[in-house]
Amino acid sequence: MRNPNTYVKNYHPLLDVIETQKAIQLVKRKFIKELSNALDLVKVSAPLFVEPQTGLNDNLNGKTKAVNFVTLSRSNLEIVQSLAKWKRDALKKFHLSGLYTNMVAIRPKEELNNVHSLYVDQWDWEKIISNKERNLDYLKSVVKKIYHCFLITAKYINSLYPVLKFNLPNDITFVTADELLKRYPRLSAKQREYTITKKYGSVFIMNIGCKLSDGTIHDDRAADYDDWSFNGDILVWNPVLNMPIEISSMGIRVNKTSLLKQLKERDELYKLKMPYHQDIVKGRLPLTIGGGIGQSRLCMFMLQKAHIGEIHASYWGEKNVAKFKKYHIDLL
DSSP, rough: OOOOOOOOOOOSSSHHHHHHHHHHHHHHHHHHHHHHHHHHHHOOOSSSSSSSGGTOOOOOOTTTTOOOETTTTEEEEEEEOHHHHHHHHHHHHHHHHHEEEEEEEEOOOOOOOSOOEEEEEEEEEEEEEOGGGGGHHHHHHHHHHHHHHHHHHHHHHHHHOOOOOOOOOSOOHHHHHHHHHHTTSSHHHHHHHHHHHHHHHHEEEOOOBBBBBTTSSSSOOOOSSEEEEEEEEEEEEEEHHHHHHHHHHEEEEHHHHHHHHHHHHHHHHGGGGHHHHHHHHOOOSSOEEEEEEEEEHHHHTTTTOOOOHHHHHHHHOHHHHHHTTTTTTTOO
């Protein structure tokens, strides 16, 4: 289920196009400064494409195929979909304890709407942890640090643009996907997200990918990067769209045990032949925690925009551009 196109009656952007472009840079600079300090991260350069046979690309929900092309030397390459696996390899290669990078990707099968675009930009980050830190308490402590960076950034932007007011709670609420199912058994997964986020303002929904008590899963998640027992999504309530918006997906990464278990559950044991997966099985990669934080989505929320197309340029189709313009939403 995807969020439908929302035209937002009586919407008037609080910042014009030029003010918005300036404010985007302020949001990005402030947030990444706070994040890198909070998690002790070093910025590195990242690839736009990788060789598929390495196993380093991310197939997201386990089904999404990457854009690929063939070079003049007949090398087959894929545009990255995220850098969840690449970062873990990079930590070892660069001898770093923590890193972040600017990731851009193309997702051609994405259903276009207010929060989904063919173009994706996010901060991908990764941090080495010890075996003792592979637990929910540590995961929650990192989520709280990231959420605190959201709050600091919101306060900063409000000081520069008083017209932008925020109603974020001081603390983020934690809930597992199965607890959510038990609270709202008659609602769909997306409806449960809507209800819990509207109630608390900000939530971290845990155990994405795990089978729930009714045999379903809350949402698809690839089997070979997050440990489904120690992962989750950060959602905040978007009052402009009157719905939740996912800002970040993150988690403690798989070790040998969880990788084998999850690949078997998804019938993907064939991936064990790939170099990345062999490195995990043989203990050649560090234990890590990491995630992605949507740059345009964060800016969209902070600048109180009704559409992600007000933040970055992408393809929307002429009909959509014309329809949204009637509601004062100018798509770039």
